[in-house]
Each structure stands twice: as C-alpha cells, then as structure tokens.
Amino acid sequence: MSSVRTFRAPGRVNLIGGQIDYHEGWVVSLAIDRDVVVRATASDDGRVTAHSSEFAGAVDVAADGRDDPPATRPQWGRAIAGVVRVLADLGREPVGAELTISSAVPVGAGLSSSAAFEVACALALTDAAGFTLEGPALAFAAQSAEHAATGVPCGIQDQMTSVCGRADHALFLDCRTLDMEHLRLPAELCVLVVHSGVPRTLEGSPYAQRRAESEAVARQLGLRVLRDATLDQVRDIPRGRHAVTEMQRVRDFTRALREGRLDALGPLMLASHASSRDDMQVSIPELDTLVECLVDAGALGARLTGAGFGGCVVAIGPAEAAGAITERTTERYRAATGREPTAWVVRGAAGASRIA
Ligand code: GLA
Numbered sequence: 328m329s330s331v332r333t334f335r336a337p338g339r340v341n342l343i344g345g346q347i348d349y350h351e352g353w354v355v356s357l358a359i360d361r362d363v364v365v366r367a368t369a370s371d372d373g374r375v376t377a378h379s380s381e382f383a384g385a386v387d388v389a390a391d392g393r394d395d396p397p398a399t400r401p402q403w404g405r406a407i408a409g410v411v412r413v414l415a416d417l418g419r420e421p422v423g424a425e426l427t428i429s430s431a432v433p434v435g436a437g438l439s440s441s442a443a444f445e446v447a448c449a450l451a452l453t454d455a456a457g458f459t460l461e462g463p464a465l466a467f468a469a470q471s472a473e474h475a476a477t478g479v480p481c482g483i484q485d486q487m488t489s490v491c492g493r494a495d496h497a498l499f500l501d502c503r504t505l506d507m508e509h510l511r512l513p514a515e516l517c518v519l520v521v522h523s524g525v526p527r528t529l530e531g532s533p534y535a536q537r538r539a540e541s542e543a544v545a546r547q548l549g550l551r552v553l554r555d556a557t558l559d560q561v562r563d564i565p566r567g568r569h570a571v572t573e574m575q576r577v578r579d580f581t582r583a584l585r586e587g588r589l590d591a592l593g594p595l596m597l598a599s600h601a602s603s604r605d606d607m608q609v610s611i612p613e614l615d616t617l618v619e620c621l622v623d624a625g626a627l628g629a630r631l632t633g634a635g636f637g638g639c640v641v642a643i644g645p646a647e648a649a650g651a652i653t654e655r656t657t658e659r660y661r662a663a664t665g666r667e668p669t670a671w672v673v674r675g676a677a678g679a680s681r682i683a
Contacts, residue, residue, distance in 0.1 A: 329369040332454060335362040336447035336679035338432035339439045339488035340520055340641045341632045342497055343596055344577040345603050348482030349538055350545070350553040350570050351503035353577040355510070355584075356484055357518060358492020359673040361431040363443040364682070367451035370423035375452065377407050380429040391421035396476040406441060409476030410448045413468050414458070422456035433669075435526040437633025441477075442485035445469035446679045454681065463505050465679070466490045479529045480538055492678040499581045503554055510584045516592075517649040518673050519642045520632070521621065521656060523613040524666035527637030534634040537609055541566040569606035573599060592643060593628025600630035609635030616663050617656070618642075624655035 337358040344354030370376075377386040386404030388394040392415025396408040407426070415421065426448065432440040446469045453460045460468055466486035473481050487505070488498050496509040512518070544567035545553050548560050553570035561567030576595045583591035600618050604610035614631045621629040621642045629642035644652045653670045660668045 331366050331368050332451070333682040334365045334367065334447050334450040334454070334679070335682055336443040336450065336489045337362050337492055337676045338443045339485055339492070340518065340639070340673060341484065342518070342641060342643075343573075343580045343599050343630065344484070345573060345599060345631070345635070346537060346541065346607050346609065347553070347570050347573050347577075348484040348502045349480070350541065350574075352554055352570065352574045353499065353501050353581070354484045355497050355499050355577055355580055356488040357497045357512075357673065358488050358676045358678055359432075359438065359520070360676040361438070361671075361673070362676075363428065363430040363432055363440065363447040365447040365451040366427045367455055368425045369455040370425055372423045373421055374423045375407060375411050375426065376424075377404065377426040377428060377448075379403060381434065389421070390423045391415055396472075397478070405476035406445055406472060407448060409472035409474075410445050410452060410469070412475055413471045414449060414452055414456075414460075417458075417460070417468060419453060419458040420456045424452055424455040426451055433522065435528050435638065436522050437527075437631070437635070437638030438520070439485035439489060439633065441473060441529070442469060442481075443489050443679075445472045446486060446489045450679055450681065462490060463487065477530050480535055481529065490678045492676055494677045495675045497584070497675060508581070510581065512675055513587065513589060515646050516589060516643050517646040519621070519626065519644060519649060519653060520639050520671045520673050521617055521642065521653075521660075522639045522669040523617050523637060523660075524664075524668055525611060525613050525637035527634075529634055532634055532636040533609075534636070537566070537607060541570055541607070544570075565606040565608075569602045572602055572606075590627070593626070596628030596630045596641075596643065597622070603631055603635060607635075611636060613637070613664055613666060614640055617660055617668065620656045620659040620663065621652065623659065624652045626652050626656075
C-alpha cells in the first residue's frame, strides 16, 4: 500500500489588474493564506477517485484521461477529469490515485477556488505518477484543465499566482513574458477581503462575454491583444479604454509599492474599481457599495477582485486599523444592502507545495 502524500495550493486575491491578463497585460496579485489541500494515495487500478469535504458524491475517472471532462458527474468532478486529461496529454502515465480534498478557499467568491483546486490536484497527480511539472508549466496545465472542464476562457493570473506566490509578498506578473517580481508587502499595510454576500460562478457570469467584447476591440484595431494598444486608439471605446488604463495603473501601483510610496496605492485601486464598473461593466451595485463602505471606514483603497459580478472586494488599509475597518464596513454594508458580508484579513502566502 502506497503512503499518503499531501499537497496544498492557495487561492489568490487580485490587488490590481482586472480583465487584462488575457490581453497579455500586467497584474499584481497575492496568493492568500487559504488553501485547497489534497491528500493522495497512488493506486494500481488505473482509476482516479476523489472525495471532497465541500462537495457531495464521489468522482471516479480513468487515469488515462479518456473520460470527457464536461460530461463527468458529480459536477465538481469535471475539474478532476480536466486535470487528468491535460496531464495525460502532457505524457503522464495512467497511474491511479485516491484523492481526498478539502478547501479553505470560499467557492464563488472571486478568490480562485477552482484554480487552487486544479493546481493542488495536478500536483498530487503528477507526484503519484512520478511526473514532474513545475512553475509556469504547472500553471498552464491547471488553466487548460479549467478550459477543458468548464469552457470558461480564463486567463493565466490565478494559476500563476497560486503556483508562484511568496509569503508576505505580492506577485507582479507580466502575462506576456511571464516575468515576475515578488513585491514585499510592508508590515504597516493590511489586506482585507470582504465578501459581498452575492455569490457568483465564473461559468454563470458574463465573464466570457466581456472577454469577447474586449477582444473584439483589439481585432477592430488590427491587434492581437490590447497590450499593444495606445490610449489614443481606445479613448472613445470603453472596453479598450479599461484595458489600456488598467495596464498603466498596474505599472504605477508596482512602482509605488517598490518605492514605498504607500499613499499612491489606494487611489489607483479606486480608479481601477471605477474603470471596472464604468468602462468594463463587471461590477454590481453591492460591490460598489462595499467599496464605498470600506473607504468610509478608513481603507486606503478598495476594488472588486476576480472577474466581478459578485463575490469579493479587496481593500488595503493601515494594519493597526484592520479590526475597526472591518467592523464599521460590516455594519454599514449590512444596513445599506440587507446582505451579510464576510471579512478576512489575508496575508501573502507561498505558492503551491507538498506538505511534508
Ligand atoms: C478570473 C479569471 C482570470 C482573470 C480575472 C479577471 O479570475 O480566471 O484569468 O481574467 O477573472 O481579471
């Protein structure tokens, strides 16, 4: 009987750089101290089976990747079948495994629970078969698994952050070259994540539609992606204007963080939220209200995180005020919307790994 080996992959929060990873833009994200954990035992029956503490039912797919991911049941097993299929295509031997999965990354919150799930499963399954996949290759495999499982045309920032995060640092990622810089988060800043109480799944959201709309802008300009557009070209085209101005905000944010100019960070996040709301139209009234409540409560900046349309807002504030900001925001948001928010203080975490 093989031994049990345990793997973890963190969720992420996107500090700035929304809806531009698929335009080969720049993003700043944080792998957070909330993990998907997979305990795995290799087996010799050629089957990958999985149980989850969050989802009902048992998953059982062929280890050679022959099972169609979207057709896999229960539904959460699509991601397992997606990972199995992608790894088989990459040359992983069809070694079976029993997986037991648990997650501290809230689902449907914009914190990349599915990217973390796929990265953790990919780590466990590669390990069981003695197949090595690391860094960007692991992130791209997890992204392909998501595409295969759900058809959601997600970019690469979630998986790269889950794989490449570093404790107490944010990750600056160039989604064209995959150049990375780990930016230390100063101790005087706290990062807050507040769930609006409005759930959403990427699959059920207009994410793919927004992506298609902004890709149409690139085509209209004769470009492959909006990374190559200038502000003059998109000044009167809201989707394009969002992409080009957001890319500039990410670079300004990165420079400010590198140089310790902390008071420049908040306004850039707020401008990012406004552009996501007005030009990209990926916000909802609850997220706008939550951003306002956070700022009124003393946050330096806040913006929706992830694809939008519900889920969480991320904010930064003075570390010593974290408790007071959370308390005031919760009160005001509840009174304004009748919804129950959930708040967490998050820290930068290390990328996915085996737990010894
Ligand atoms: C989702 C996708 C990412 C990215 C964000 C929006 O989280 O998975 O690739 O496009 O939305 O920035």
